[in-house]
Amino acid sequence: MCGIVGLFLKRDELRPQLGDMLTDMLVKLTDRGPDSAGIAIYSQPGEDMKITVQSDTPEADFDGLDGTLSDALGTGVTMRVVGNHAVIRVPAASGAAAVAHLETRGLRIMSAGTSIEIFKDVGLPRDVAERFGIRGMGGSHAIGHTRMATESAVTTLGAHPFSTAPDQCLVHNGSLSNHNNVRRRLAKKGVRTRTDNDTEVGAAYISSRISEGASLGEALEGTLSDLDGFFTFVTGTRDGFGVVRDPIACKPAVMAETDDYVAFGSEYRAFADLPGIDTARVWEPEPATVYFWER
Template sequence: MCGIVGLFLKDKKLEPQLGAMLSTMLGTMCERGPDSAGFAIYGDAHKGKTKITVQSATPSADFANLTSLIKSETGAAAEIAVKSTHAVLTVPSDKADAVCEAIRAKHPSIRIMGVGENIEIYKEVGYPTDVAKQFDLVHMTGSHAIGHTRMATESAVTTLGAHPFSTGPDQCLVHNGSLSNHNSVRRLLKRDGMTFETENDTEVAAAYLTWRMKQGLNLGDALNKSLDDLDGFFNFVVGTKNGFGVIRDPIACKPAVMAETDEYVAFGSEYRALVNLPGIDKARVWEPEPATVYFWER
């Protein structure tokens, strides 16, 4: 099953409430995905800085001296903000690749969830409202956010198997459905230098879009290409640094509802996810068409 919620703000005045709004939306989709939950939130960028969201099963041991270890391993001055099992490292952008390499090489118990100027990613096994509380989603702010509640079908219930998946800077993807050709697409992408952390089908979809965007396509064109190359059932909701995209496969049996006002664009697996949004009674509410790309940029 799985539940998806997404919110892309057009009106900056709502930005302080982004986390609270997404948290309420996520809470309505618990029944669709009680296994695990996650969300990506696009906050403020700081010039010349990159955020690396990391996760550990033993956060107090792993995060305690992480900044000084990074300093000695890479020379980068990092700041750390710990949130439960996750931490956001803020590092100079020109050192971000070196820091990621050092974490992968020297800190095997720390996993990188996402990297970018704006994106932060939090995901864990657990009931969605508990996961949202664990990371204090309600107090987060930003321009757009995507959340997911997972009922696992294609791979194990683990932190890394939860959504969103991030395979490129400031990119993330959540998925409702299952892909049938993910193994062959994964092999193709691996040959082209993409790396994978899991056996999960959704990670392949995320990496596929990253790969297409590396070829110079914008999000909309990359999503259009996915209709030719990915086989299976899917509703994808995708975030980039300044964009928000939605696509459904041509069969479109996974549910989707969207709403748009002058203040926001919102996505929900069901209308229940949208009912608490401000002005929903006056919003344009519609079911996205199959095999049709929807995307917004700011």
Template sequence: MCGIVGLFLKQPKLEPELGAMLSDMLVVMNDRGPDSAGFAVYGDGERGRVKLTISGTSEAALREAIAGLARAVGESLSVTLRHTHAVISLSAINEQKARRWIAARADIGLVGAGKRMELYKEVGLPERLAQQFRLAEMAGSHGIGHTRMATESAVTTRGAHPFSTGLDQCLVHNGSLSNHNGVRRVLQHEGLSFETENDTEVAAGYLSWKIREGASLKEALTQSLVDLDGFYTFVVGTESGFAVLRDPIACKPAVMAETDDYVAFGSEYRALAMLPGIDKAHIFEPAPATVYAWERG
């Protein structure tokens, strides 16, 4: 079943409230996906630096790994610890060295990377995870979230959404892809690798591959209507905004609200009901096979 939420703030003055608003939206979707949850928040970035979000088994394990990573890359790291995850800011010139060091470790994993994106996901009730990761404290311009009811792969941290396969890019998905194994083989031939059996990771990898080949996000999503079979709703986060796409049948529920201050997405209207000004918002159901995208200039 799963639940998806997304929030894009048009007005910078609202950025300190992003986490609190997104947290309320995510918690409402608790019963649509009680086995795991995750979210991505796009906050401040620094020129010449990259954020790596890593996950570990405990805070102690993370602290030990971070100390080792600092020695490996030869620089002081800016670190934010949240529950089982840590966001590490380091010089962009050391990104690949850091990635290789993390990949060689069995006790930690790379969850996401980007100039602005921080990505958190874990097994457990969405309401509890929002509290443990302190989502309500976070600020930013936009974010997306997901509550998962697993149907096609294991309930694990790696199998939770969002999936990130490109810098500042992540994807959440409600539905099921029927041809993901075939698409996976094509993408593996193109040099992509996968950590899970989740069909959503394949969809995320597909978009990253198309963008790497020169397509815009809108072009990649439009082509996915041809290349990805099944029923699905995608919400994609990027450095500058977010996008929504439903398959041509559009059997999965989806509703959107737009005001002068924000654009919001929810699998159900109740995820939007507490937003400020919702009574005056333009409420609509996104049309099938249509890409909706919002970006800041």
């Protein structure tokens, strides 16, 4: 089944509450997929590149990692350890070299960009959110996912969101039937995927289209013709987030909008504690229709 939530804040005064609001939304959908959960948080873009990495042995892998990476890059590096994840800041010009170095050390790249941080792990949404202190995180918009594994193993790497380009990510409810063919076509373009999960292919397809000059809306429209299967996609970028459902739209989805925010949920109960939800415009997104909001 899986459960998706998304929250785009229109009013800056609400930014400190983003993590708390999104956590409440995600926890309410726990029984849609209790094996793993993940959250992408977008904050004010900075000049540095933020690289979020994960390790199964964080005490060993993160000990002295900032100094080692600084020596390898010849530039300043800062690191914030959050459970079995670490958020590493490097000058933007050193971002690609930093990612390559971190991968040679066996670290898993969750995300990279000037705004995005992704935290995901096996376990219930409540436990995952507590593990990483999501409630205390602020930002402009966020996307969350609670997973019931059907296409790949229950692992941290199999959890959503998936990020395949700077400041972009995707969560997905459904299944793609042609993801292996799409993966091969993307590989010929030099687009790399790290897992066998079909959702990562969807993320790579969208980021590839954007890198070729398509807008977020155009990239989401392309999924309707180029990706075969049933899906609800919610994608995040540095500037906003978008939603698209396949033409059959068999996966549940609902949206709500007020003057303060735009919210997405797989079920209405995700919205229960949002401020002003009683007067919000609430609707079911139409099949084969792209919705997106950007700053």
